[in-house]
Amino acid sequence: MPLTRELPAVSDSLDAYLARISRVPLLSAEAERDLALRWHRDQDLEAARQLVLGNLRFVAHIARGYRGYGLPMPDLIQEGNIGLMKAVKRFDPDIGVRLVSFAVHWIKAEIHEYILRNWRIVKVATTKAQRKLFFHLRSAKQRLGWFNHEEAEAVAQELGVPTETVLEMEARLSGQDVGLDPIGDADDRHAGAAPIHFLSAPQEVDPADIVEREDWTRATHAQLHTALEKLDTRSRDILYRRWVREPKATLHELADLHGVSAERIRQIEMTALRRLRATLDHDPY
Numbered sequence: 001m002p003l004t005r006e007l008p009a010v011s012d013s014l015d016a017y018l019a020r021i022s023r024v025p026l027l028s029a030e031a032e033r034d035l036a037l038r039w040h041r042d043q044d045l046e047a048a049r050q051l052v053l054g055n056l057r058f059v060a061h062i063a064r065g066y067r068g069y070g071l072p073m074p075d076l077i078q079e080g081n082i083g084l085m086k087a088v089k090r091f092d093p094d095i096g097v098r099l100v101s102f103a104v105h106w107i108k109a110e111i112h113e114y115i116l117r118n119w120r121i122v123k124v125a126t127t128k129a130q131r132k133l134f135f136h137l138r139s140a141k142q143r144l145g146w147f148n149h150e151e152a153e154a155v156a157q158e159l160g161v162p163t164e165t166v167l168e169m170e171a172r173l174s175g176q177d178v179g180l181d182p183i184g185d186a187d188d189r190h191a192g193a194a195p196i197h198f199l200s201a202p203q204e205v206d207p208a209d210i211v212e213r214e215d216w217t218r219a220t221h222a223q224l225h226t227a228l229e230k231l232d233t234r235s236r237d238i239l240y241r242r243w244v245r246e247p248k249a250t251l252h253e254l255a256d257l258h259g260v261s262a263e264r265i266r267q268i269e270m271t272a273l274r275r276l277r278a279t280l281d282h283d284p285y
Helices: 016-024 031-042 045-053 055-065 073-090 101-116 127-143 150-158 164-173 188-192 207-230 233-243 249-257 262-280
Strands: none
Touching: 016 055, 016 262, 031 045, 031 262, 045 073, 055 073, 055 101, 073 101, 207 262, 233 249, 249 262
8 A cells, every 4th residue: 555655754843744634634434434445445545545644643642652762753653654554454444443443453563563673772572472561561660660579470460471571571671772882982981891891702813814814725725626636537536425425435335336446445545645635734835
């Protein structure tokens, strides 16, 4: 339903947007049903657009209830508008309820998803139970502050989750995002150790060492390729089947393949390996 470009944009001027949508007339039950039928039966985009426009102020009202999460109000409204459009797309006028009642779930679901994605750098809730608990605790903690054990047990019983899950989510809500390398002036940075100072690092992190090791590896591979090219076809085939291919061939299998004894295959293999080793023992540089 490509309606986004035709709807009022939540621009930098939130007041102007709210004033604009407040001037859109509310739809009567009869008008809403007529528009819904046109959309549901005929896929009339103009009818769908009017259904969305007539309920934008309701989205803004719901979004105001999430101001306490510290996220931009225009973004909350915009996400709610997406939920409203999804609700219009699925609304069936024959179910006997107003669009505004049907759309509440979709509007809140989009706003909730946006909050969970952006409230913290690290996600505080990933499962369905954790998401439900997140919003429940946010509301309860504004009234109660820190839970005592009895309150945590009551919340756990109400939501059907272990008490430990409630206490863990409460701790997540009380935490803060901390940068690995906080930005500040020199005095601030040296006043205490930043989290990045406690991260372990590999021993070989010198770029010069990395480049040298990669160059050595490339040169060694080139020497190995050259040495293999100097071997006869039978020796190369035996080394490949014994050391590269899976499953590895046995001496007896190779003996049958090349028409010699197993001992002869072993001798050829040892001779080829000695030649390769002699080549690689020399520094490629």
